[in-house]
Amino acid sequence: MNPYNIPDNAIITVAGTVGVGKSTLTGALAKRLNFQTSLEQVDHNPYLEKFYHDFERWSFHLQIYFLAERFKEQKKMFEMGGGFVQDRSIYEDTGIFAKMHADQGTMSKTDYETYTSLYEAMVMTPYFPHPDVLIYIEGSLPSILARINERGREMEIQTDVSYWEHMHGRYSKWINEFTACPVLRLNIDDYDVNDSASMADILTKVGNTIRKPVDTI
Numbered sequence: 001m002n003p004y005n006i007p008d009n010a011i012i013t014v015a016g017t018v019g020v021g022k023s024t025l026t027g028a029l030a031k032r033l034n035f036q037t038s039l040e041q042v043d044h045n046p047y048l049e050k051f052y053h054d055f056e057r058w059s060f061h062l063q064i065y066f067l068a069e070r071f072k073e074q075k076k077m078f079e080m081g082g083g084f085v086q087d088r089s090i091y092e093d094t095g096i097f098a099k100m101h102a103d104q105g106t107m108s109k110t111d112y113e114t115y116t117s118l119y120e121a122m123v124m125t126p127y128f129p130h131p132d133v134l135i136y137i138e139g140s141l142p143s144i145l146a147r148i149n150e151r152g153r154e155m156e157i158q159t160d161v162s163y164w165e166h167m168h169g170r171y172s173k174w175i176n177e178f179t180a181c182p183v184l185r186l187n188i189d190d191y192d193v194n195d196s197a198s199m200a201d202i203l204t205k206v207g208n209t210i211r212k213p214v215d216t217i
Protein backbone atom coordinates (compact mmCIF):
# COMPACT_ATOMS: atom_id res chain seq x y z
CA MET A 1 0.00 0.00 0.00
CA ASN A 2 1.09 3.59 -0.69
CA PRO A 3 0.69 6.66 1.58
CA TYR A 4 -2.66 7.44 -0.06
CA ASN A 5 -4.27 4.10 0.87
CA ILE A 6 -4.83 3.29 -2.79
CA PRO A 7 -4.85 -0.51 -3.07
CA ASP A 8 -1.93 -1.94 -5.07
CA ASN A 9 -4.40 -3.77 -7.29
CA ALA A 10 -6.50 -0.68 -8.06
CA ILE A 11 -7.56 0.26 -11.58
CA ILE A 12 -7.77 4.01 -12.08
CA THR A 13 -9.29 5.28 -15.32
CA VAL A 14 -8.74 8.82 -16.56
CA ALA A 15 -11.57 10.28 -18.66
CA GLY A 16 -12.23 13.55 -20.45
CA THR A 17 -12.47 15.17 -23.81
CA VAL A 18 -9.71 15.12 -26.43
CA GLY A 19 -6.71 17.23 -25.44
CA VAL A 20 -7.81 17.87 -21.84
CA GLY A 21 -4.71 16.18 -20.39
CA LYS A 22 -5.57 12.50 -19.81
CA SER A 23 -2.32 10.97 -21.10
CA THR A 24 -0.23 13.49 -19.19
CA LEU A 25 -2.06 12.86 -15.91
CA THR A 26 -2.07 9.09 -16.51
CA GLY A 27 1.72 9.07 -16.78
CA ALA A 28 2.20 11.34 -13.77
CA LEU A 29 -0.09 9.30 -11.50
CA ALA A 30 1.35 5.95 -12.57
CA LYS A 31 4.88 7.20 -11.89
CA ARG A 32 3.99 8.28 -8.35
CA LEU A 33 2.06 5.10 -7.56
CA ASN A 34 4.52 2.82 -9.30
CA PHE A 35 1.58 1.52 -11.34
CA GLN A 36 1.57 0.44 -14.97
CA THR A 37 -0.09 2.56 -17.64
CA SER A 38 -2.65 1.51 -20.21
CA LEU A 39 -2.31 4.09 -22.98
CA GLU A 40 -4.28 4.82 -26.13
CA GLN A 41 -2.13 4.06 -29.17
CA VAL A 42 -2.84 6.91 -31.56
CA ASP A 43 0.17 6.45 -33.86
CA HIS A 44 -0.60 2.82 -34.74
CA ASN A 45 -4.34 3.25 -35.21
CA PRO A 46 -5.04 2.25 -38.86
CA TYR A 47 -8.34 4.17 -39.08
CA LEU A 48 -7.96 7.38 -37.08
CA GLU A 49 -6.52 9.65 -39.76
CA LYS A 50 -8.90 8.31 -42.41
CA PHE A 51 -11.76 8.87 -39.98
CA TYR A 52 -10.92 12.54 -39.51
CA HIS A 53 -10.98 12.97 -43.30
CA ASP A 54 -14.29 11.14 -43.79
CA PHE A 55 -16.41 10.47 -40.70
CA GLU A 56 -19.20 8.70 -42.56
CA ARG A 57 -16.94 6.25 -44.33
CA TRP A 58 -14.82 5.26 -41.32
CA SER A 59 -16.92 5.75 -38.15
CA PHE A 60 -17.97 2.14 -37.79
CA HIS A 61 -14.52 0.72 -38.55
CA LEU A 62 -12.92 3.06 -36.02
CA GLN A 63 -15.43 2.27 -33.26
CA ILE A 64 -14.97 -1.47 -33.72
CA TYR A 65 -11.20 -0.98 -33.65
CA PHE A 66 -11.32 1.09 -30.43
CA LEU A 67 -13.72 -1.34 -28.80
CA ALA A 68 -11.42 -4.27 -29.53
CA GLU A 69 -8.32 -2.38 -28.33
CA ARG A 70 -10.01 -1.13 -25.17
CA PHE A 71 -11.42 -4.55 -24.34
CA LYS A 72 -8.00 -6.22 -24.78
CA GLU A 73 -6.48 -3.61 -22.45
CA GLN A 74 -9.26 -4.13 -19.93
CA LYS A 75 -8.71 -7.89 -20.00
CA LYS A 76 -4.94 -7.43 -19.60
CA MET A 77 -5.34 -5.13 -16.58
CA PHE A 78 -7.58 -7.54 -14.75
CA GLU A 79 -5.51 -10.60 -15.68
CA MET A 80 -2.40 -8.85 -14.34
CA GLY A 81 -4.17 -8.19 -11.05
CA GLY A 82 -4.62 -4.43 -11.41
CA GLY A 83 -2.16 -1.72 -10.43
CA PHE A 84 -2.94 0.32 -13.57
CA VAL A 85 -3.75 3.85 -14.59
CA GLN A 86 -5.72 3.81 -17.83
CA ASP A 87 -5.85 6.62 -20.38
CA ARG A 88 -9.55 6.89 -21.36
CA SER A 89 -12.37 4.54 -20.38
CA ILE A 90 -14.30 2.13 -22.56
CA TYR A 91 -17.47 3.97 -21.44
CA GLU A 92 -16.49 7.05 -23.43
CA ASP A 93 -16.31 5.14 -26.70
CA THR A 94 -20.00 4.36 -26.62
CA GLY A 95 -21.35 7.15 -24.38
CA ILE A 96 -19.58 9.94 -26.24
CA PHE A 97 -18.06 9.02 -29.60
CA ALA A 98 -20.31 6.33 -31.11
CA LYS A 99 -23.47 8.06 -29.87
CA MET A 100 -22.35 11.45 -31.13
CA HIS A 101 -21.65 10.14 -34.63
CA ALA A 102 -24.90 8.19 -34.71
CA ASP A 103 -26.88 11.26 -33.59
CA GLN A 104 -25.12 13.45 -36.16
CA GLY A 105 -25.76 10.95 -38.95
CA THR A 106 -22.08 10.21 -39.56
CA MET A 107 -22.65 6.62 -38.39
CA SER A 108 -25.65 4.79 -39.88
CA LYS A 109 -28.46 3.55 -37.67
CA THR A 110 -27.70 -0.07 -38.61
CA ASP A 111 -23.99 0.33 -37.88
CA TYR A 112 -24.78 1.97 -34.54
CA GLU A 113 -27.13 -0.87 -33.58
CA THR A 114 -24.53 -3.48 -34.53
CA TYR A 115 -21.89 -1.61 -32.54
CA THR A 116 -24.17 -1.20 -29.51
CA SER A 117 -25.17 -4.85 -29.42
CA LEU A 118 -21.50 -5.87 -29.54
CA TYR A 119 -20.62 -3.34 -26.81
CA GLU A 120 -23.44 -4.54 -24.58
CA ALA A 121 -22.55 -8.19 -25.06
CA MET A 122 -18.94 -7.42 -24.08
CA VAL A 123 -19.31 -4.79 -21.39
CA MET A 124 -22.82 -4.62 -19.97
CA THR A 125 -22.63 -7.95 -18.18
CA PRO A 126 -22.31 -8.68 -14.45
CA TYR A 127 -18.97 -10.30 -15.30
CA PHE A 128 -17.34 -7.12 -16.64
CA PRO A 129 -15.17 -5.59 -13.89
CA HIS A 130 -15.42 -1.82 -13.58
CA PRO A 131 -12.51 0.45 -12.57
CA ASP A 132 -12.14 1.39 -8.90
CA VAL A 133 -12.36 5.07 -9.77
CA LEU A 134 -12.80 7.24 -12.82
CA ILE A 135 -10.95 10.55 -12.71
CA TYR A 136 -12.84 13.02 -14.88
CA ILE A 137 -10.77 15.96 -16.12
CA GLU A 138 -12.68 19.07 -17.15
CA GLY A 139 -11.74 22.52 -18.36
CA SER A 140 -12.90 25.43 -20.48
CA LEU A 141 -13.23 24.92 -24.22
CA PRO A 142 -10.67 27.66 -25.09
CA SER A 143 -8.05 26.05 -22.81
CA ILE A 144 -8.70 22.63 -24.35
CA LEU A 145 -8.53 23.96 -27.92
CA ALA A 146 -5.22 25.61 -27.05
CA ARG A 147 -3.92 22.23 -25.84
CA ILE A 148 -5.08 20.45 -29.00
CA ASN A 149 -3.21 23.03 -31.05
CA GLU A 150 -0.13 22.90 -28.84
CA ARG A 151 0.03 19.09 -29.09
CA GLY A 152 0.03 19.44 -32.86
CA ARG A 153 -1.79 16.39 -34.26
CA GLU A 154 -2.58 17.75 -37.71
CA MET A 155 -5.77 15.66 -38.14
CA GLU A 156 -7.22 17.20 -34.96
CA ILE A 157 -6.07 20.75 -35.74
CA GLN A 158 -7.70 20.55 -39.19
CA THR A 159 -11.02 19.39 -37.68
CA ASP A 160 -13.67 22.09 -37.39
CA VAL A 161 -13.86 23.69 -33.93
CA SER A 162 -17.60 22.87 -33.85
CA TYR A 163 -16.67 19.18 -33.49
CA TRP A 164 -14.68 19.86 -30.30
CA GLU A 165 -17.33 22.26 -29.02
CA HIS A 166 -20.05 19.66 -29.50
CA MET A 167 -17.94 16.97 -27.81
CA HIS A 168 -17.19 19.30 -24.89
CA GLY A 169 -20.95 19.76 -24.33
CA ARG A 170 -21.64 16.03 -24.57
CA TYR A 171 -18.96 15.24 -21.99
CA SER A 172 -20.51 17.66 -19.46
CA LYS A 173 -23.88 15.88 -19.73
CA TRP A 174 -22.39 12.39 -19.86
CA ILE A 175 -20.39 12.72 -16.62
CA ASN A 176 -23.43 13.97 -14.70
CA GLU A 177 -25.22 10.72 -15.56
CA PHE A 178 -22.26 8.35 -15.19
CA THR A 179 -22.76 5.67 -12.53
CA ALA A 180 -20.57 2.68 -13.51
CA CYS A 181 -17.93 3.44 -10.82
CA PRO A 182 -16.96 6.20 -8.33
CA VAL A 183 -15.94 9.50 -9.96
CA LEU A 184 -13.35 12.10 -8.95
CA ARG A 185 -13.70 15.37 -10.86
CA LEU A 186 -10.64 17.54 -11.48
CA ASN A 187 -10.46 20.92 -13.17
CA ILE A 188 -7.38 21.62 -15.27
CA ASP A 189 -6.93 24.99 -13.54
CA ASP A 190 -6.65 23.30 -10.14
CA TYR A 191 -3.61 21.04 -10.54
CA ASP A 192 -0.10 20.96 -11.89
CA VAL A 193 1.40 17.62 -12.90
CA ASN A 194 4.90 18.94 -12.21
CA ASP A 195 4.11 19.97 -8.64
CA SER A 196 4.54 17.26 -5.99
CA ALA A 197 2.04 18.79 -3.53
CA SER A 198 -0.57 19.08 -6.25
CA MET A 199 -0.11 15.45 -7.28
CA ALA A 200 -0.18 14.30 -3.65
CA ASP A 201 -3.47 16.15 -3.23
CA ILE A 202 -4.96 14.33 -6.25
CA LEU A 203 -3.75 10.97 -4.95
CA THR A 204 -5.27 11.63 -1.51
CA LYS A 205 -8.58 12.40 -3.23
CA VAL A 206 -8.27 9.23 -5.35
CA GLY A 207 -7.78 7.15 -2.19
CA ASN A 208 -10.73 8.84 -0.47
CA THR A 209 -12.98 8.34 -3.51
CA ILE A 210 -12.13 4.65 -3.73
CA ARG A 211 -12.91 4.15 -0.04
CA LYS A 212 -16.11 6.21 -0.04
CA PRO A 213 -19.15 4.04 0.82
CA VAL A 214 -21.11 3.27 -2.36
CA ASP A 215 -24.37 4.89 -1.17
CA THR A 216 -22.64 8.29 -0.74
CA ILE A 217 -21.30 8.42 -4.32
Ligand SMILES: Nc1ncnc2c1ncn2[C@@H]1O[C@H](COP(=O)(O)OP(=O)(O)O)[C@@H](O)[C@H]1O
Nearest residue numbers: 017018019020021022023024025147150151193
Ligand atom coordinates in the same frame (compact mmCIF):
# COMPACT_ATOMS: atom_id res chain seq x y z
N1 LIG B 1 -1.65 19.97 -16.58
C1 LIG B 1 -1.24 20.46 -17.79
N2 LIG B 1 -0.80 21.71 -17.89
C2 LIG B 1 -0.43 22.22 -19.07
N3 LIG B 1 -0.45 21.53 -20.23
C3 LIG B 1 -0.89 20.27 -20.19
C4 LIG B 1 -1.32 19.66 -18.97
N4 LIG B 1 -1.73 18.40 -19.24
C5 LIG B 1 -1.56 18.22 -20.58
N5 LIG B 1 -1.04 19.35 -21.14
C6 LIG B 1 -0.72 19.52 -22.56
O1 LIG B 1 -1.95 19.48 -23.30
C7 LIG B 1 -1.82 18.70 -24.48
C8 LIG B 1 -2.81 17.54 -24.44
O2 LIG B 1 -2.48 16.68 -23.35
P1 LIG B 1 -2.75 15.12 -23.40
O3 LIG B 1 -2.31 14.58 -22.08
O4 LIG B 1 -2.12 14.52 -24.63
O5 LIG B 1 -4.34 15.10 -23.55
P2 LIG B 1 -5.34 13.90 -23.82
O6 LIG B 1 -4.63 12.61 -23.53
O7 LIG B 1 -6.48 14.16 -22.90
O8 LIG B 1 -5.78 14.04 -25.24
C9 LIG B 1 -0.38 18.24 -24.54
O9 LIG B 1 0.33 19.14 -25.37
C10 LIG B 1 0.09 18.34 -23.09
O10 LIG B 1 1.48 18.59 -23.00
Ligand SMILES: Nc1ncnc2c1ncn2[C@H]1C[C@H](O)[C@@H](COP(=O)(O)O)O1
Nearest residue numbers: 017018019040042062063066093097156
Ligand atom coordinates in the same frame (compact mmCIF):
# COMPACT_ATOMS: atom_id res chain seq x y z
N1 LIG C 1 -14.12 5.95 -29.71
C1 LIG C 1 -13.55 6.94 -30.43
N2 LIG C 1 -14.13 7.37 -31.55
C2 LIG C 1 -13.56 8.35 -32.29
N3 LIG C 1 -12.40 8.92 -32.00
C3 LIG C 1 -11.81 8.53 -30.88
C4 LIG C 1 -12.33 7.53 -30.03
N4 LIG C 1 -11.49 7.35 -28.99
C5 LIG C 1 -10.48 8.21 -29.19
N5 LIG C 1 -10.66 8.90 -30.31
C6 LIG C 1 -9.74 9.85 -30.93
C7 LIG C 1 -9.75 11.22 -30.37
C8 LIG C 1 -8.32 11.66 -30.53
O1 LIG C 1 -8.11 12.18 -31.83
C9 LIG C 1 -7.51 10.37 -30.42
C10 LIG C 1 -6.89 10.15 -29.07
O2 LIG C 1 -7.72 10.66 -28.04
P1 LIG C 1 -7.12 11.50 -26.81
O3 LIG C 1 -8.33 12.04 -26.12
O4 LIG C 1 -6.22 12.55 -27.36
O5 LIG C 1 -6.37 10.51 -25.97
O6 LIG C 1 -8.42 9.34 -30.70
